[in-house]
Amino acid sequence: MRDVLDRLEALGVRWYITGSEAGACYGVLRQTFDTDIVLDRTPGQFATIARAFEHDHAVADEIIFGDFSMASVINRSTTEKADLILRRPSAWTDSTMNRRQWTSHPAFGWVWVSSLEDLLLAKLVWSEGTSELQLRDCGILLRVNRDQMDHTYLDRWALALGVQRLLEEVRGAT
């Protein structure tokens, strides 16, 4: 995975890890084999990034999902997969990139990881109110990190992202 991250750096792309790998940094352990990486590029801009991976990865093109897109690369030797997420510009996506955390990872070395609050917000959005697993992860993130959580930031963006009710439900269950 390190080579994927280094290649993004070389391209001048800002990035951070989200999803299960980020969850592990904040107390949630889920076995997944892929790594989710958010890029500071917008949907439709993956083609130039893809070229940097084509000689030693298999590359799957972007799929657009509403306000974000996702492409994937699989290392041709190791089977490691990274999902590369490109989000439509917004005040929140800017904020997530600015608040990313520089963190030491035993396998990847020093990496950028989603902030705790933005990971929780992303999980609330991804859950669409129906994914028990995502909502359970949100509960753990809240319980385990209650004292470190910036609740003012969380409330502000939960309202803006339309997940305030879900946040309150998760809070009520913890």
Place this chain on the structure above:
Amino acid sequence: MRPDPGRDIQEAMIAAMTLERRTAVMTQLRHKGMLLVWQQSDEHGPMTEPERAMFLIDRLYPEMPHQHRAQFQQRFTALWEAGTWHGFRRPPPFEADRDR
């Protein structure tokens, strides 16, 4: 959500780990899972490398979107037929198993 005291205890134990320990456990789980999937491919019997690639991918990444799966299948088949890819490399044995 279903009440599950066992899961609550497990989650509390995980949360009590240091960041280094937690991410190390995740890395170990990933490695062990990879070995398990490779073992399943051995048990499945002979396959071409593109077939093995998709066998592994289907088990490692079951939530992959159909469009991506189709593209990867096409890519690995094309690379194989062009002679520019010869299959995935098997992960090394897990350290703890190697010491036994």
